[in-house]
Amino acid sequence: MQDVLTVQGLCKQYEGFALRDVSFTLRPGAITGLIGRNGAGKSTTLKSLLNLVHPDSGDISFFGQPFLGHEQQAKQQLSFVMGGFSYYPMKKLKTITAATRPFYTGWDEDVYRRCIQRFKLPEQKTPRQLSDGMRVKYALALALSHHAKLLILDEPTSGLDPVSRDELMELFLALVQEEGVTILFSTHITTDLEKCADDILYIKNGELVAQTGMRQFLEEYRMVSFPTPQPPKQAAEKLIGCRPSRTGCEALVHTANLPIDGAEVQKAGLEDIMVHMERV
């Protein structure tokens, strides 16, 4: 099956920051999480995909066609949401929808009506009067109404309470299963991804350091802890991002480097992996 998005050698140089040779693909019908700490290059990567930020080099293809030269066709089939829906905070949803509808050749009013009912969106209200979670849902309603096959969301869960985040993750899963959409979303809230992501893209200091399946990524690492303030010397070079813990010290380790004498081994969560890798 054709890849939904292919990115090859994406580079962008800023003063004090550079996006270096970012390459990845998105499988159709998969939820891919783009993780990385603040300032790692998540938003720059996502913005570069749609030429909102102009990359210095790199090739981007949506649905098998290069984005440059087919920009409008690609945008008909995807939706990009930054944060929640932060546009036109004082306009009623029905006004925003009325202004947005004519741009999409595949706009489906029945789908829009169903989304409005399903997400319980009050069309007479303005984005400002909606909760952060409802704003994301409105953005999804607009995306689904023009049958977007790819949803790109930049930090959609940022600022949401745990219940709303959980609801949204459930919704993402439902959209993939029911509508067959592909989702790429950036976040630094790793627990969200553990609930729903199939694949992981991990970006660090502008470089993609991991592109793999979620389960595989989690299986690649383990957490090890030692009862002493410092790890044994023979283990030190196998450890990633060793740090003091309440009972001694702990670190991340590649599964291939196990076993380690004197270490208590536990499964690593996405947060563990990210926190320890960022210490290197």
Added chain:
Amino acid sequence: MKALLQKELRLAMHPAALLFLALSALLIIPNYPYYVTFFYTTLGIFFICLTGRETQDVLYSALLPVAKKDIVTARMLVAVGLQLLQMVIAVPFAVLRQRLIPAGNEVGMDANIALFGISLMMLGVFNWVFFTRYYHNVQKVGMPFNIACAVYFVLLCVAEAAAHIVPFVRDKLDTPDPRYLAEKLVVLAVGAVLYALFTLAACRRAQSLFKKQDL
């Protein structure tokens, strides 16, 4: 383009920009620097762009399936629409001013055909100065407007002063219609051509600048 224009009117239009159109009635004041009347549309355009920054209008537009150059064209068409609408609305007030108060404008230029021609030229210059700076960085609206205003007011002062001290302007252009009609019509035509040229050049330059801009 139709969808973009609808979006401009529904989502980006600032109510004050429409309200300022009513200020065409300033032409009925017996003594007033009438060139100021047409300045108010530029203020309306500034409000649209400023509000657009706060509502992330440019980013929303850039995410829609449209060409980036069309986003610029739509905004400039709205600006041109407002400017020309203000001119059209001002015409009956200019006629009324001349019919009701036969005495000329003590402050400067009379509300006559030449006033419209020179104002068109001034608005064309405003469009060039403002839009070519605004589309260099859409996050900065204030400075482009300040510079464009400064240029507009220099032109306004020169035009008003000319109505007092330049013999051709004072004796022929600053007179009630239809006196020196031919000269005034030439000024109107030249003003309209300059307005079109400045605005078209501004649009092309703004499109090129906006295309290169990181949002």
